[in-house]
Amino acid sequence: MSLDVEGACLCGAVRVSARLPDASVEACHCTRCRRWVGGPYLATRGVERFAIEGEAAVRTYRSSDWAERGFCGGCGSALFFHFLPSGGRSFMAGLFPALDTAGALREEIFIDERHGYYALGGERPRRTAAECLAELRRALGD
Numbered sequence: 411m412s413l414d415v416e417g418a419c420l421c422g423a424v425r426v427s428a429r430l431p432d433a434s435v436e437a438c439h440c441t442r443c444r445r446w447v448g449g450p451y452l453a454t455r456g457v458e459r460f461a462i463e464g465e466a467a468v469r470t471y472r473s474s475d476w477a478e479r480g481f482c483g484g485c486g487s488a489l490f491f492h493f494l495p496s497g498g499r500s501f502m503a504g505l506f507p508a509l510d511t512a513g514a515l516r517e518e519i520f521i522d523e524r525h526g527y528y529a530l531g532g533e534r535p536r537r538t539a540a541e542c543l544a545e546l547r548r549a550l551g552d
């Protein structure tokens with residue numbers, strides 16, 4: 411069931427409202443995400459529609475051929491991952507207080523790049539980098 415959420419970065423310059431397909435959250439353990447947010451990346455799984463207020467404060471970083479990452483230029487809060495080939499976006503789960511209680515961690519990706527000093531408990535699909543990259547290549551039509 412769709413879920414409407416809203417939230418803001420640390421300094422409040424950027425506000426995001428979004429309609430999510432559901433309360434699913436995914437974790438990415440890849441090296442790039444770890445450098446970006448200092449730990450596992452935890453984000454919504456897709457978004458049906460969204461609106462960003464304070465877009466002038468948003469900065470983006472092109473982290474690979476296929477993606478850019480958005481963050482607040484004022485406070486550095488990570489905001490979104492933008493998959494360029496499809497235009498798909500996911501937003502950081504921590505932006506949205508509604509997910510503090512409703513959110514459910516449904517999938518972990520790049521599990522083989524996870525560092526040994528943490529592990530997320532519970533049972534869910536966990537995909538390796540090779541599996542994720544194969545899916546990416548399919549999405550890119552290679």
Ligand SMILES: [Zn+2]
Nearest residue numbers: 419421482485
């Ligand atoms: Zn900010």
Ligand SMILES: [Zn+2]
Nearest residue numbers: 438439440443
């Ligand atoms: Zn990642």
